[in-house]
Amino acid sequence: MLGGYGYSSDAIRDRVREAAAGLGYRPNRLARGLITGRTQTIGVVAADIENAFYASAIRSVGDVARSHGFGVIVTNSDENLQLEREAVQLLMEKRVDGIIVSPADLNRPKHLLDAVAAGCPIVQIDRVARGLEADSVTVDNVGAARQCVERLIAAGHRRIGFLAELEIGYLGDVASFLKLVKKAPPEPHTLYPSWQRLLGYLGAHRGAGLAIEPRLIRRVGAYSVAAARATTHALLSGEQRPTALFTGDGTMSVGALEAITALGFAIPADLSLICFDDLDWMKFVRPGITAASQPVHEMGRAAAELILSRINGDTAPVHRIVLPASLTERRSVEPPAEPAA
Amino acid sequence: MLGGYGYSSDAIRDRVREAAAGLGYRPNRLARGLITGRTQTIGVVAADIENAFYASAIRSVGDVARSHGFGVIVTNSDENLQLEREAVQLLMEKRVDGIIVSPADLNRPKHLLDAVAAGCPIVQIDRVARGLEADSVTVDNVGAARQCVERLIAAGHRRIGFLAELEIGYLGDVASFLKLVKKAPPEPHTLYPSWQRLLGYLGAHRGAGLAIEPRLIRRVGAYSVAAARATTHALLSGEQRPTALFTGDGTMSVGALEAITALGFAIPADLSLICFDDLDWMKFVRPGITAASQPVHEMGRAAAELILSRINGDTAPVHRIVLPASLTERRSVEPPAEPAA
DNA sequence: CTGAAAGCGCTTACAG
DNA sequence: CTGAAAGCGCTTACAG
Numbered sequence: 001m002l003g004g005y006g007y008s009s010d011a012i013r014d015r016v017r018e019a020a021a022g023l024g025y026r027p028n029r030l031a032r033g034l035i036t037g038r039t040q041t042i043g044v045v046a047a048d049i050e051n052a053f054y055a056s057a058i059r060s061v062g063d064v065a066r067s068h069g070f071g072v073i074v075t076n077s078d079e080n081l082q083l084e085r086e087a088v089q090l091l092m093e094k095r096v097d098g099i100i101v102s103p104a105d106l107n108r109p110k111h112l113l114d115a116v117a118a119g120c121p122i123v124q125i126d127r128v129a130r131g132l133e134a135d136s137v138t139v140d141n142v143g144a145a146r147q148c149v150e151r152l153i154a155a156g157h158r159r160i161g162f163l164a165e166l167e168i169g170y171l172g173d174v175a176s177f178l179k180l181v182k183k184a185p186p187e188p189h190t191l192y193p194s195w196q197r198l199l200g201y202l203g204a205h206r207g208a209g210l211a212i213e214p215r216l217i218r219r220v221g222a223y224s225v226a227a228a229r230a231t232t233h234a235l236l237s238g239e240q241r242p243t244a245l246f247t248g249d250g251t252m253s254v255g256a257l258e259a260i261t262a263l264g265f266a267i268p269a270d271l272s273l274i275c276f277d278d279l280d281w282m283k284f285v286r287p288g289i290t291a292a293s294q295p296v297h298e299m300g301r302a303a304a305e306l307i308l309s310r311i312n313g314d315t316a317p318v319h320r321i322v323l324p325a326s327l328t329e330r331r332s333v334e335p336p337a338e339p340a341a
Numbered sequence: 342m343l344g345g346y347g348y349s350s351d352a353i354r355d356r357v358r359e360a361a362a363g364l365g366y367r368p369n370r371l372a373r374g375l376i377t378g379r380t381q382t383i384g385v386v387a388a389d390i391e392n393a394f395y396a397s398a399i400r401s402v403g404d405v406a407r408s409h410g411f412g413v414i415v416t417n418s419d420e421n422l423q424l425e426r427e428a429v430q431l432l433m434e435k436r437v438d439g440i441i442v443s444p445a446d447l448n449r450p451k452h453l454l455d456a457v458a459a460g461c462p463i464v465q466i467d468r469v470a471r472g473l474e475a476d477s478v479t480v481d482n483v484g485a486a487r488q489c490v491e492r493l494i495a496a497g498h499r500r501i502g503f504l505a506e507l508e509i510g511y512l513g514d515v516a517s518f519l520k521l522v523k524k525a526p527p528e529p530h531t532l533y534p535s536w537q538r539l540l541g542y543l544g545a546h547r548g549a550g551l552a553i554e555p556r557l558i559r560r561v562g563a564y565s566v567a568a569a570r571a572t573t574h575a576l577l578s579g580e581q582r583p584t585a586l587f588t589g590d591g592t593m594s595v596g597a598l599e600a601i602t603a604l605g606f607a608i609p610a611d612l613s614l615i616c617f618d619d620l621d622w623m624k625f626v627r628p629g630i631t632a633a634s635q636p637v638h639e640m641g642r643a644a645a646e647l648i649l650s651r652i653n654g655d656t657a658p659v660h661r662i663v664l665p666a667s668l669t670e671r672r673s674v675e676p677p678a679e680p681a682a
Numbered sequence: 683c684t685g686a687a688a689g690c691g692c693t694t695a696c697a698g
Numbered sequence: 699c700t701g702a703a704a705g706c707g708c709t710t711a712c713a714g
Contacts, residue, residue, distance in 0.1 A: 024455060024459060026459075027434055028434070030436050031375055049399055049403065050396050050400045052391070058390055059390045062390065062416065066416070066427075066431075071431055073412050073414050074415040075413070076403050076404070089367070090407075092367050093367050093368055093370045094382070095370070117365075118367075
């Protein structure tokens with residue numbers, strides 16, 4: 001270098017690298033990103049990070065990303081379309097290589113279409129927006145709900161209550177939905193999870209030749225424990241009480257269990273319960289309840305792998321991955337093996 | 342522009358901006374970051390994103406960051422020092438403006454010192470590493486635990502069980518810790534939360550002139566529900582059973598409650614319970630339990646505001662923010678107001 | 683096979 | 699007050 005002599009570049013290179021590492025040199029990924037056009041970063045727009053479902057999904061996305069040298073920028077839309085738009089805008093400005101999103105409004109995906117048009121791959125998780133030709137990873141809610149209800153029917157139940165949020169994602173009420181289903185069953189993937197689960201409930205009844213009793217289908221109308229508690233209370237206090245109850249998700253399950261407790265049941269002897277357990281905490285609450293849980297980690301992993309393959313130039317047609325939900329019998333807590341002192 | 346005529350630059354500028362927005366122009370923050378040296382990004386290294394404590398903290402950090410036009414890159418150390426080092430390295434290469442971290446190993450913060458030396462501000466959350474002169478946001482675990490136990494003592498209890506993980510963060514066992522405390526009480530902020538809570542337990546006893554019964558202090562030794570269950574079972578099955586139990590965190594509380602249930606108690610009539618409830622789910626489990634919960638959102642917000650002020654050049658001495666933990670009486674679930682049908 | 687130059691898209695200091 | 703130039707730290711294509 002100094003004298004302009006020739007030298008073995010490899011050796012020098014190694015020494016330079018060592019020296020650099022010793023001095024704490026860190027390559028500047030901004031500069032690299034500017035030149036290569038890839039930032040090695042995945043953007044995530046979660047509907048609600050605090051929700052255990054998204055927390056777990058993000059964890060899996062992060063694991064996969066890390067193993068490929070990618071980072072993850074996490075944003076929260078709070079189920080708010082405007083916040084989601086701003087989040088996508090920020091992620092685009094930061095030039096993430098791809099975005100994983102659970103769209104807050106399935107009917108207004110323009111900002112997502114724009115992102116795709118701008119060359120930013122999108123993978124949808126948990127939900128599929130109408131008219132957005134982008135990959136998706138969802139759960140077979142129809143099948144899972146159907147399986148739950150079939151199980152109750154097989155156990156001899158004929159009056160099965162159904163409790164779900166049923167507010168967003170379909171513009172009519174339950175009655176008009178029932179009519180719609182009779183005429184022309186809607187494509188499941190255009191519905192929000194709670195309506196998909198109702199579809200499964202209806203399917204199980206149809207399959208068993210049982211009539212639908214609209215009184216047993218309760219729309220809570222809000223994502224709230226208190227509302228679910230009140231609705232459950234009304235359902236169970238009335239006449240013609242159901243002998244079994246199927247709740248549409250974790251929040252509804254909490255409200256239902258609270259109501260049952262308030263009504264005086266420790267573990268209900270005359271009521272079978274199957275609960276959707278997004279949050280996987282139900283095992284701590286009441287042993288002996290059957291729970292249907294979502295394969296959250298698989299979902300996060302699948303979404304991350306999809307986005308990475310798109311980033312790497314995969315141009316295959318849109319992937320619509322639908323994972324099965326699993327039915328889990330929560331075992332009663334057994335006393336520990338350790339002998340009592 | 343075309344003819345080189347003079348023009349009102351403001352009007353043109355506006356029109357250019359509008360046109361740009363219409364065409365979907367997005368400023369490239371990479372380029373801006375390269376030139377300004379600021380990426381408007383906060384890095385977070387959480388010990389475990391799936392844990393509701395960190396999920397909530399991250400949510401608050403994200404809220405504060407967004408309101409200042411910042412993004413958040415989230416990584417997960419899984420309580421693993423090597424993963425934490427790699428995460429910090431990645432964040433530095435991505436040139437984040439500051440890092441919020443819950444150090445996995447309080448005794449080996451070299452990588453964090455390096456980051457500070459390289460000009461990257463660090464804010465510690467939940468824990469404080471030894472010898473790291475960086476801001477921190479923690480909870481007054483000693484005070485909170487002391488308050489819980491004082492409450493049990495005031496209610497007349499004289500035999501109070503204590504259940505905590507007590508594995509990491511102190512190199513000796515419980516007996517040697519008790520000796521150490523007698524000689525020279527350690528600085529709380531150099532201890533992990535579970536030892537801090539034990540310190541509070543001891544303080545409450547000392548304050549009331551009660552002797553410590555080592556048999557009542559149970560080290561679970563692992564962050565596991567099953568282990569906590571077994572330990573609780575052993576404690577409650579033995580002779581000289583405590584009349585009250587104080588559990589050191591959410592996971593320990595779950596195990597304790599499971600063991601109590603398995604032993605046949607619906608709501609224990611002869612046992613008072615105060616539980617640390619990091620996760621804030623306990624209200625769903627057993628009404629009537631007193632819970633001490635951490636002000637997670639305040640912690641996240643405080644950490645984000647601290648890091649932003651450092652990024653903006655605040656050179657004040659190290660801040661050590663210690664937030665009070667709050668004692669919450671979970672009310673029994675009341676039947677809904679709605680009249681029964 | 684090596685090394686100097688061009689350029690990614692911005693911001694900022696500086697000449698006109 | 700305006701506009702052209704320099705430069706952030708890299709990668710890549712290209713001349714020697």
